[in-house]
Amino acid sequence: MGTHYEQSMQRDVDRIQGKVSEMAALAEGALEACLKGLLDRNRQIAYSIILRDRRIDELEKEIDRLCLEFIVRQQPVARPLRFAYVTIKINQEIERIGDYAESIARQILKVSTLPAPIPLQRYRQIAALSIPMFRNAVRAYLQGDEALARSTMATEEEVDDLKSAINAELVQLRQEDKIPLKALTPLMTIARRFERVSDQAKNICEETLYMVTGEYQKHLGGDVWRMVFIDAHNSCASQMAEAIGHSLGKPQFVFSSAGAEPGPIDPELVVFLKGKGLDISNAVPKTPEQVPNWEFSQIRVALDPAAKRFFPSGNRTVCLDWALPDAARVSGSPEQRAAAYEAAYQFLLEHITALVNAVLSDKIP
Numbered sequence: 001m002g003t004h005y006e007q008s009m010q011r012d013v014d015r016i017q018g019k020v021s022e023m024a025a026l027a028e029g030a031l032e033a034c035l036k037g038l039l040d041r042n043r044q045i046a047y048s049i050i051l052r053d054r055r056i057d058e059l060e061k062e063i064d065r066l067c068l069e070f071i072v073r074q075q076p077v078a079r080p081l082r083f084a085y086v087t088i089k090i091n092q093e094i095e096r097i098g099d100y101a102e103s104i105a106r107q108i109l110k111v112s113t114l115p116a117p118i119p120l121q122r123y124r125q126i127a128a129l130s131i132p133m134f135r136n137a138v139r140a141y142l143q144g145d146e147a148l149a150r151s152t153m154a155t156e157e158e159v160d161d162l163k164s165a166i167n168a169e170l171v172q173l174r175q176e177d178k179i180p181l182k183a184l185t186p187l188m189t190i191a192r193r194f195e196r197v198s199d200q201a202k203n204i205c206e207e208t209l210y211m212v213t214g215e216y217q218k219h220l221g222g223d224v225w226r227m228v229f230i231d232a233h234n235s236c237a238s239q240m241a242e243a244i245g246h247s248l249g250k251p252q253f254v255f256s257s258a259g260a261e262p263g264p265i266d267p268e269l270v271v272f273l274k275g276k277g278l279d280i281s282n283a284v285p286k287t288p289e290q291v292p293n294w295e296f297s298q299i300r301v302a303l304d305p306a307a308k309r310f311f312p313s314g315n316r317t318v319c320l321d322w323a324l325p326d327a328a329r330v331s332g333s334p335e336q337r338a339a340a341y342e343a344a345y346q347f348l349l350e351h352i353t354a355l356v357n358a359v360l361s362d363k364i365p
Contacts, residue, residue: 009080012070016087017142019066023059023094024138026052028131030101031197035127037105038190039120041112049105056098063091077289079211085292086211090141093200093207097134100193100200107186107193116183117173122166123190129159130197137204146212149205159198166191214295225359226254226297230307234259234285236266236328237303241348243278250356256297258288260306266328272341299355322351 030049037045067084070076076084111118133155140149170187173179179187209215229241238257245255262285273280288294288310299318302308304326311319324347330340 005074009074009076012066012074013080013083016063016066016070019059019063020087020091020094021138021142023056023063023091023098024134026056026059027094027098027101028135028138030056030098031104031127031131031134031194034101034104034108034190035123035131037108038111038118038123041108043109043112046105046108046112050102053098053102056095060091060095064088067091075290077287079214081290081292082211082214086141086207089207090138090204093203094138097197097200100196104190104193107190110186111183114180114183116179116187118179118183118187119166119169119173122162122169123194126159126162126166126191126194129155129162130194130201133159133198134201134204137201137208141204141208141211144208144212146209149208149212153202153205156198156202159195163191163195224254225252225299226256226293227299227301227355228288228291228294228297229255229257229301229303230259230288230310231257231303231326232260232306233263234265234287235263236269236326237324237344237348239265239280239283239285240269240273240344241301241303241352242283243273243280244345244348244352245356247276247278248353248356250360252360253356256291256294258286258291258294258310260287260310262286268337269328269341272338272345276345299359320355322348324348 030052033045033049036042037049067088071081071084074080133152136148136152139145140152167188170179170184170191174181174184227245229238229245231238234257238259242255242257245253265280265283265285270281291297297317299320300311301320301322302311303322303324305321305323308319308321311317324344325340327337327340327344330337
């Protein structure tokens, strides 16, 4: 038996995964019903799929709420934190698959009364690939099965090829005047939606691999730079640096901050930054391990000497030492303290701006 904390965390994980399993079962059932509705041209089935999507939407909101409660209550780090992050992402993927099922149902309503020879065998084939792919992706997530996630992803290209074949066949049927023009777009949309199910299933597998291995399959950082400012307590300088970074308005960057031993945010800093038009009143001090995708940060900046222990070795992370006096520890008159905050602010603003511009230009002047 584990500790009370471990048992409490496991109960939360089980509750969340139970809801994810329920939501995935509804989405999978909707997809299977879509195929039957298409094969039988059954409008009642199509309408039932459209109505069922409301329950999937409700579960998405409930799972998001449970994940946020989990983060607040358990304060997870490492894999449990990745679990919460990944579940929120997978929750969105499953909800989107539910939307695809609803879209297919609406297309079925459009073709159900048209005298069109639908290539049903092709739709059986694409459903027989995409639906099990979705099922296995969810199972890989629930079981934390790295091998299953990797093998499931391989099916996605086959589904892409099949969608292209269906579209080519439909165009040929239209050219031969065997299907009406009104049927062409709905039938192509149905094939595209089944193909999109496989794309979402692949995304679920990629998120699962990140949860299990800590290696992000989507190559985080290819288009986004993650910069983390680190000091002793994440209460003053590092919070100031993060706020300045955000104020630059550069979508190519994700700025974060952390402290070796997080402590309460300096109230004088909050007032000072408010005067600069920067609001950190809702900021929460955190350790480096609590920074989302900490291990994938490309730039780490130490704002005091002790923070350099968080510099990794043997990888491509850019590590910078910007040690500067802690304004919160300066004693003296109010004017002298204000001057200390201003000096730190100007130092960080100049250095962060120069660094960001250097990254964006990728050129040495």
